[in-house]
Amino acid sequence: MKVTIIGLGLIGGSMAIALKELGIATYIYGVDHNPVHVSEAIELGLVDECVDLDHAIAATDLIIIATPINAAETILPLILNQINKQIVFDVGSTKKVICEKVATHPNRGRFVATHPMWGTENSGPSAAVKGAFLQKATVICNKHESDKNAIELVEHIYGKLNMHLLYMDAADHDMHVAYISHISHITSFALANTVLEKEKEEDAIFELASGGFESTVRLAKSNPAMWVPIFMQNRENVLDVLNEHISQLRKFKTCLEKENYQYLQELIENANGIRRVLKN
Amino acid sequence: MKVTIIGLGLIGGSMAIALKELGIATYIYGVDHNPVHVSEAIELGLVDECVDLDHAIAATDLIIIATPINAAETILPLILNQINKQIVFDVGSTKKVICEKVATHPNRGRFVATHPMWGTENSGPSAAVKGAFLQKATVICNKHESDKNAIELVEHIYGKLNMHLLYMDAADHDMHVAYISHISHITSFALANTVLEKEKEEDAIFELASGGFESTVRLAKSNPAMWVPIFMQNRENVLDVLNEHISQLRKFKTCLEKENYQYLQELIENANGIRRVLKN
Helix, strand or coil, X not given: CEEEEECCCHHHHHHHHHHHHCCCCCEEEEEXXXXXXXXXXXXXXXXXXXXXXXXXXXXXXXXXXXXCHHHHHHHHHHHHHHCCCCEEEECCCCCHHHHHHCXXXXXXXXXXXXXXXXXXXXXXXXXXXXXXXXXXEEEEECHHHCCHHHHHHHHHHHHHCCCEEEEECHHHHHHHHHHHHHHHHHHHHHHHHHHHHHCCCHHHHHHHCCHHHHHHHHHHHCCHHHHHHHHHHCHHHHHHHHHHHHHHHHXXXXXXXXXXXXXXXXXXXXXXXXXXXXXX | CEEEEECCCHHHHHHHHHHHHCCCCCEEEEECCCHHHHHHHHHCCCCCEECCHHHHHHHCCXXXXXXXXXXXXXXXXXXXXXXXXXXXXXCCCCCHHXXXXXXXXXXXXXXXXXXXXXXXXXXXXXXXXXXXXXXXXXXXXXXXXXXXXXXXXXXXXHHHCCCEEEEECHHHHHHHHHHHHHHHHHHXXXXXXXXXXXXXXXXXXXXXXXXXXXXXXXXXXXXHHHHHHHHHHCHHHHHHHHHHHHHHHHHHHHHHHHCCHHHHHHHHXXXXXXXXXXXX
């Protein structure tokens, strides 16, 4: 199958590697507005050829949108305007806005809204890796709005990628990811800023930073071009979770201020309950 | 050399494995007030024998204190009362209180205050692992208060463990670890409580939780018996960093409330600066 991948970054690039390896894509057209990404993607062998969007759409059976989500919501209606039988899916981190954007489009059925729950803090074509996605979850949203054969193809591809599928309403999806992904990033960005603001002896951070610190601030390396649009689109859910998080941090602050170590112990014991819901 | 290890948990147990493997310890006496830990440590082969503290002190050349820090500060003066030539070091996460506690003790010179910067979120003898400590940092505090031969032995041991040594004043150490270790734990505990409080659909967390979430909340599994005393002893530094962290989170909140995405972009770009000071 000939495949177009729009957006040759971490996800688009890793998807390209996987689709080639699994024999799903026989030829991959890459589309990216950034000429540096275009040359890197060609050089790394992620795609066979980089062309403009119209050419790619006309030449392929499957179109994957892997741009930042603000670009995806602009591009998707343009693509749907041009296609007949082709199938389009996106891989963005929010789903409500993009689904609303094309809800009444005559070709809505050709589009499948997906979110593979995998990523790293790195970005660009050089961040793409082999074996991404493996055994992670993919959410498919508003399944009933997509054509049966479009859903079947997308399910087949994610199945081949060895991912397990979940189905959700787009609004529910956005609320859940605010908790389990977006707030972790805000926390990590804020923690990095805290340390950079207060710990002027950067050598001390470098020398002392242990595994715990690195795992907590790792996400703070993430690309703003990806994350600002996510926070924009999921603003209400993220604000809701952020308010709760600040109020939880204040409980720790009050315990320390009042030297209420019994309650501090209880807060930590409660947090230990996260073991119940984590796999590892 | 015969060695006593007091506290047979993650650090004490991992230290026992390493000292045996490197041929530094020929025989290890374990001391732990928890009978379950005692049997586990024997069963796992971490120590050769478990005895009471007095017996262990009399029979060994080197005594390592690997208990939670509140127990360490109680035990250390009792040990110093009983020793002649033996050398004692601790591995606790705060250093100011324990150094103050024995500052004027006639045997102060036999004690070396150390903090190997390694750990995991797990605890107890079964959490002990081979190859811990490797290529991490160890801080030695108030070196001038220890006897020359005591420092030399401890430097030799950490060198054999393949750790790099840093020297600091105890108060400076406690301030730095508030930034690069203690705040990460509070953030992680608070994040776990946020999610557990607000995300009532625990199945959704379980299914969706991706690498980012798991790395940020991993530390929330940490043992309160270890962490409450750390927060007590390092209360002022931790409060200072926690106040800054809450104020950094409020900046993200304000950006979202006011839809000031330019400033949000700047906050994230600033956070990306953490790449400068992280090794990986």
